[in-house]
Amino acid sequence: VDDDDAHDRALLAGHVAGDPAAFGELVERHRGRLWAVALRTLADREEAADALQDALLSAYRAAGSYRGDARVTTWLHRIVVNACLDRVRRRAARATVPLDASGDAPDRSDDLGDRETALDVESALAALPADQRLAIVLVDLQGLPVAEAAQVLGVPVGTVKSRCSRGRARLALSLGHLRNRAAPGPVPSRAATADRPRSPAGGPT
Amino acid sequence: VTDPRSTSGDHLDLDALADALAGERPDDPHLAACGPCRARLAELAAADTAVQASLGALADPSEPDGLAERLRRALADEARADAVAPGSGRVVALGTQRSPQRSSQRSPQRSRKRSAQRAWQQPVAACLALVLAGGVGWALVQGGSSGTDASTAAGGAAESSDGGGGGEASEQLAAGVPRTRTGTDWADDAAGRAALPQVLAAQDAGALGGAAQVVPSGPPAAAAAPSDDAASRSGADADA
Numbered sequence: 417v418d419d420d421d422a423h424d425r426a427l428l429a430g431h432v433a434g435d436p437a438a439f440g441e442l443v444e445r446h447r448g449r450l451w452a453v454a455l456r457t458l459a460d461r462e463e464a465a466d467a468l469q470d471a472l473l474s475a476y477r478a479a480g481s482y483r484g485d486a487r488v489t490t491w492l493h494r495i496v497v498n499a500c501l502d503r504v505r506r507r508a509a510r511a512t513v514p515l516d517a518s519g520d521a522p523d524r525s526d527d528l529g530d531r532e533t534a535l536d537v538e539s540a541l542a543a544l545p546a547d548q549r550l551a552i553v554l555v556d557l558q559g560l561p562v563a564e565a566a567q568v569l570g571v572p573v574g575t576v577k578s579r580c581s582r583g584r585a586r587l588a589l590s591l592g593h594l595r596n597r598a599a600p601g602p603v604p605s606r607a608a609t610a611d612r613p614r615s616p617a618g619g620p621t
Numbered sequence: 622v623t624d625p626r627s628t629s630g631d632h633l634d635l636d637a638l639a640d641a642l643a644g645e646r647p648d649d650p651h652l653a654a655c656g657p658c659r660a661r662l663a664e665l666a667a668a669d670t671a672v673q674a675s676l677g678a679l680a681d682p683s684e685p686d687g688l689a690e691r692l693r694r695a696l697a698d699e700a701r702a703d704a705v706a707p708g709s710g711r712v713v714a715l716g717t718q719r720s721p722q723r724s725s726q727r728s729p730q731r732s733r734k735r736s737a738q739r740a741w742q743q744p745v746a747a748c749l750a751l752v753l754a755g756g757v758g759w760a761l762v763q764g765g766s767s768g769t770d771a772s773t774a775a776g777g778a779a780e781s782s783d784g785g786g787g788g789e790a791s792e793q794l795a796a797g798v799p800r801t802r803t804g805t806d807w808a809d810d811a812a813g814r815a816a817l818p819q820v821l822a823a824q825d826a827g828a829l830g831g832a833a834q835v836v837p838s839g840p841p842a843a844a845a846a847p848s849d850d851a852a853s854r855s856g857a858d859a860d861a
Contacts, residue, residue: 436700443692448681455682465688469695476699537675556676574645581643581669584676585635588668591675595664 424488432479439476446489449558450496456553457500459542463507464500471499486567493560493568497550504546540590548583551576556584633658638665 424445430438450471454464475495482491541549547569554565555576562580566573588594632655633641640646642665652658 440693440696443696444689447689447692448684451684451688452681461685465685465691468688469692472692473695473699476696533675534679537679541676552676556673557679574643577643578640578645581639581645582636584669584672585639585642585665587672587675588665589635591672593668593671 421487428479428482428488443472446492450492453493453496453553453558454500456557457550458503463503467499467503468496471496490564490567497568501546536591540587544583544586548579551579552583555580638662642666642669
């Protein structure tokens with residue numbers, strides 16, 4: 417338990433004990449990261465805001481159930497991820513247009529080329545299967561250790577590694593970092609891989 | 622589970638290569654023996670590095686205006702609702718409904734507080750009920766023995782105060798019940814009907830107050846009202 421986590425635990429304990437300001441401070445500390453996870457998982461600002469609100473209310477109510485096995489941030493991330501996945505599942509039941517990431521692109525540079533690249537990456541990320549996208553968001557974008565991401569997602573470490581690697585391979589194809597040698601090459605196209613049944617857990621096959 | 626080999630040949634497909642890159646296929650015999658797959662894996666490794674660099678270059682997305690305020694408000698509403706109706710089955714937004722376990726998950730301190738409150742409230746309430754029941758029972762016994770025109774337990778208690786040792790308890794009970802004596806036997810239909818106009822007239826004239834007595838010209842009072850003092854007092858008290 418490092419200092420940050422100790423402070424988070426103290427805030428959570430304060431909330432459970434009835435401190436009215438404790439949970440708000442906890443949210444302030446992590447809102448940005450949780451927002452990034454929600455937005456990049458759902459790629460829709462409105463839906464991400466809804467999911468984040470749902471998740472934080474759930475965390476507010478379930479604070480007493482936090483057992484302290486994992487970091488508080490891991491616990492919070494898990495709740496946000498679950499809220500997002502719930503929405504992904506509901507959305508999968510509807511026919512949706514591919515995600516428009518134009519409003520969500522990072523605004524870190526005025527350089528048009530950088531901005532276009534960022535847009536391409538965001539769009540390609542949004543087109544990944546949800547399990548691979550989530551793993552990449554947590555590990556590559558949020559910088560969580562693989563073991564912590566595995567705790568958040570509730571899957572083995574190897575599954576997280578596999579999801580990240582598969583997701584990055586798809587991104588490489590989408591972004592042109594990898595040639596798509598359909599024939600007689602050994603790597604099938606994205607369409608071909610999409611047609612094949614995938615393992616339900618998204619784990620190594 | 623998918624076949625790790627592509628359908629077009631005996632080589633590893635993209636997912637299998639990605640798994641190998643992640644170290645999840647450490648002893649794959651095909652990979653060890655197949656030159657094209659190893660070359661492809663090396664290409665994928667380079668692409669993987671480039672993709673990680675692209676991902677790392679992405680800035681954190683900006684929060685929409687008002688998100689912080691919206692979350693603050695939602696949490697404040699939740700806190701307020703909790704304070705007003707803890708554990709009640711109030712309506713919440715879709716997707717945020719309480720689970721059945723919620724009451725046990727939420728705020729064990731509050732449950733302990735409620736239990737502690739119950740611990741002292743129950744004996745006190747039981748004692749009060751006992752005292753009250755004893756008083757009423759005693760008053761009933763006394764009222765019944767005095768043989769006056771008690772129509773209610775409280776009335777009986779009031780009547781008995783002069784009827785042989787009613788005591789303070791009965792007076793106190795009577796004091797809580799304002800009564801107006803008309804002298805009419807309301808159980809007698811004919812007498813009641815005859816007396817009614819006079820009573821109503823007296824009421825219209827404002828004669829019926831807490832301490833007032835209306836004595837119609839109907840049948841005489843079955844008994845003098847020694848307890849009227851008490852009734853009057855109680856009526857005054859009630860007015861006060």
